[in-house]
Structures are given as C-alpha cells and as structure tokens.
Amino acid sequence: MSHTQQLEVLNRRQCLDRLQQVRVGRLVFTEDALPAIQPVNFRIWRDDVVIRVAGGPKLAAATDHHVVAFEADELDPDLRSGWSVTVVGTAEPITEVDDLVAVAGTFIEPWVRGRREHFVRIRTDRMTGRQFLEDAVPAYRP
Amino acid sequence: MSHTQQLEVLNRRQCLDRLQQVRVGRLVFTEDALPAIQPVNFRIWRDDVVIRVAGGPKLAAATDHHVVAFEADELDPDLRSGWSVTVVGTAEPITEVDDLVAVAGTFIEPWVRGRREHFVRIRTDRMTGRQFLEDAVPAYRP
Numbered sequence: 001m002s003h004t005q006q007l008e009v010l011n012r013r014q015c016l017d018r019l020q021q022v023r024v025g026r027l028v029f030t031e032d033a034l035p036a037i038q039p040v041n042f043r044i045w046r047d048d049v050v051i052r053v054a055g056g057p058k059l060a061a062a063t064d065h066h067v068v069a070f071e072a073d074e075l076d077p078d079l080r081s082g083w084s085v086t087v088v089g090t091a092e093p094i095t096e097v098d099d100l101v102a103v104a105g106t107f108i109e110p111w112v113r114g115r116r117e118h119f120v121r122i123r124t125d126r127m128t129g130r131q132f133l134e135d136a137v138p139a140y141r142p
Numbered sequence: 143m144s145h146t147q148q149l150e151v152l153n154r155r156q157c158l159d160r161l162q163q164v165r166v167g168r169l170v171f172t173e174d175a176l177p178a179i180q181p182v183n184f185r186i187w188r189d190d191v192v193i194r195v196a197g198g199p200k201l202a203a204a205t206d207h208h209v210v211a212f213e214a215d216e217l218d219p220d221l222r223s224g225w226s227v228t229v230v231g232t233a234e235p236i237t238e239v240d241d242l243v244a245v246a247g248t249f250i251e252p253w254v255r256g257r258r259e260h261f262v263r264i265r266t267d268r269m270t271g272r273q274f275l276e277d278a279v280p281a282y283r284p
Contacts, residue, residue: 034211035230037170041220069177078165079165079166079181082181126176
C-alpha cells in the first residue's frame with residue numbers, strides 16, 4: 001500500500017476548535033537548564049489554554065511568568081493523519097477568585113493525591129497548528 | 143465516582159519497553175529562539191530513539207548536534223492512567239550506510255510528499271518516565 005501525505009497549516013480558529021476536542025496536552029518548560037515535558041490536563045478558557053498543576057517546576061515556571069510551550073494533538077499510530085497544535089506563551093497563575101471558580105468547574109475530579117492545585121493560563125497569542133492529511137492514493141489492484 | 147492517582151517512576155528498562163509500544167512521539171527543539179514541538183515518527187534502535195525528519199529546523203538542530211527533547215506517551219483522555227517517557231539528548235544524524243539501511247527498514251512507507259529523508263539518533267542517556275496509576279478506590283455501593 002502506498003501513501004503520501006500533505007501538511008495543512010491551521011488558522012487560529014481551527015487551532016482552538018481542535019484544542020477543545022481533547023483534555024490532555026503536554027507542557028514544555030525548563031528544569032535544571034534542560035527541557036522537560038509533562039502531560040497535563042487542560043481546558044480552553046477565554047480562548048487561552050488553562051492547565052492544572054500540582055506544584056513543582058511547572059508551577060515555578062508559571063509563577064515566574066516564564067515562557068513555556070504547550071502542545072496537544074490527535075494522531076494516528078503512524079502519523080498518517082491527525083493534527084497537532086502548539087502554543088508558546090507566558091505562563092501566568094490564575095489568582096482572581098471569580099476566575100478560579102470559573103476555571104476549576106471545567107475540570108474533572110481531582111486526580112493526583114496530595115496535590116496543591118493551581119491553575120495556570122497560557123496565552124495563545126503564538127499558536128501554530130498543522131493537520132496531517134493522507135492523500136487519496138489509488139489502491140493497488142491486481 | 144471518586145478517583146485518586148499515584149505517579150510511579152519508571153526505570154530505564156521500563157522506559158524503553160514502553161517506547162517500543164508506540165511509533166509516534168514529539169520532538170522539542172528551538173526555532174527562532176522559541177520552543178517548538180513537532181510530532182515525529184520514531185523507532186527504538188540500539189536502545190536509542192531514532193526519528194525520521196524531512197529537512198527544516200528539525201534537521202538543522204540534529205545536524206548541529208543540538209540538545210533536543212523527545213517525548214512519547216500513551217494517555218487516557220483525562221490523564222487518569224497511562225505513561226509518559228521523555229528523553230533529553232544530543233541529536234546526531236545517522237550517516238553510516240549500514241546504519242541507515244538498518245534503521246530505514248524499521249520505518250513504514252514514506253509519508254511526506256517531496257521530502258528529503260534523514261534519520262536522527264537521540265541518545266537515551268537522560269531518560270525519565272512516569273506511569274500514571276489510578277488507585278483502586280472502592281466503588282460506591284448503594
């Protein structure tokens with residue numbers, strides 16, 4: 001079976017639409033001067049990404065208003081189709097009570113024992129997305 | 143329904159075992175001084191990660207022997223169970239013909255039209271992995 005593939009660049013609206021279809025993404029930050037990646041629960045809120053963190057380096061990065069990267073995707077096992085969206089932005093802790101209530105209500109049940117929950121907003125000013133499209137290649141016919 | 147969760151740290155062998163169960167991961171590198179994340183096809187070869195790239199920034203990073211991060215995971219939609227493995231290491235292009243033949247044969251069909259294929263090895267000296275375990279919480283019984 002033969003396959004070719006094309007990449008389609010997604011616009012901002014398409015990126016946000018896709019991010020709203022999933023609930024787990026990956027946060028990329030710096031830990032001990034090295035890149036670190038951790039899966040995180042997230043939601044789209046006011047067109048920004050909000051992640052829930054339980055302390056540690058992720059929270060440190062957020063509190064210090066560091067630039068972090070966030071990625072979410074839906075990909076088939078061989079990357080022949082699917083999409084990927086990446087956000088790069090300053091991480092800011094959400095501290096306003098009204099905002100916290102609004103945001104917390106969109107997440108599911110607590111999930112890490114002994115956590116201290118914090119919610120961090122990552123602005124989507126810099127957001128890029130790509131759709132992986134498999135071409136319609138004529139199937140082999142004997 | 144109530145859920146709690148624990149994190150289990152994976153050892154090197156456990157990390158490699160899990161990486162061999164999937165074929166798509168995410169490469170983290172620097173592009174225009176900002177973090178960038180792209181899905182990539184990969185295989186485990188000689189206990190290292192080998193990704194296939196089609197030119198562009200990913201290849202530039204590899205050729206220059208930059209430190210990159212690589213992540214693969216299998217996660218359920220709410221991050222209640224699954225695993226995540228991250229590798230941080232220098233990216234090196236594979237150039238020996240024997241190595242190229244051995245590596246290329248482990249990948250599936252070409253997938254991006256018009257590409258120039260390159261294979262890049264990321265050493266797994268620094269590899270961390272975590273398993274997300276959902277606790278056995280007694281179910282509610284009326």
